[in-house]
Amino acid sequence: MLETFGATFFGVITSFLLWYFGQWLIMRQRNQTAVKHMLRETNEEIDTNINILHLLVQDTPKMLAEGNIPVYMSSRMQLSVYTYLIASGELRLLNAHKRNTIASAGMIADSFNKFIENSELVLVAALGLPQPQSLVVAKHRLNGLTEQAKDTAKALNKILEDLGGVATKT
Numbered sequence: 001m002l003e004t005f006g007a008t009f010f011g012v013i014t015s016f017l018l019w020y021f022g023q024w025l026i027m028r029q030r031n032q033t034a035v036k037h038m039l040r041e042t043n044e045e046i047d048t049n050i051n052i053l054h055l056l057v058q059d060t061p062k063m064l065a066e067g068n069i070p071v072y073m074s075s076r077m078q079l080s081v082y083t084y085l086i087a088s089g090e091l092r093l094l095n096a097h098k099r100n101t102i103a104s105a106g107m108i109a110d111s112f113n114k115f116i117e118n119s120e121l122v123l124v125a126a127l128g129l130p131q132p133q134s135l136v137v138a139k140h141r142l143n144g145l146t147e148q149a150k151d152t153a154k155a156l157n158k159i160l161e162d163l164g165g166v167a168t169k170t
Contacts, residue, residue, distance in 0.1 A: 053153040082106030
């Protein structure tokens with residue numbers, strides 16, 4: 001009887017350990033895949049945001065030369081990946097440095113979007129000023145916006161390089 005108990009006990013413990021390590025291995029592989037996809041999606045979104053900034057830098061001087069002062073600017077940066085990573089909790093799978101780097105990219109994008117919204121308010125307020133003065137205020141604000149876009153693109157390029165992506169030309 002002791003022999004059958006020992007064999008059964010050993011079999012149950014072995015079975016449990018095999019199941020436990022199998023589950024651990026499956027979870028580890030799933031997390032590694034999630035991290036790989038998370039970094040790829042983050043790099044793609046940062047690259048898209050850099051391209052949005054480059055288009056803004058290229059188009060704003062053309063609009064100013066034509067005398068076309070926009071009241072609404074569609075050059076908002078994307079924040080969907082940052083929002084998802086924070087809401088899902090998958091950001092915890094990364095090391096602290098990459099977590100902070102991705103959070104910085106999200107804060108930069110959000111800050112620039114707020115700057116665009118603020119710029120739109122300034123441009124709407126400038127429409128109420130007399131004609132020559134409104135153009136001066138609008139040109140000054142749009143020139144400041146393009147300078148900010150250049151600086152933001154440089155910062156996002158550094159973040160993209162830090163995350164292991166391929167930086168675009170600034």
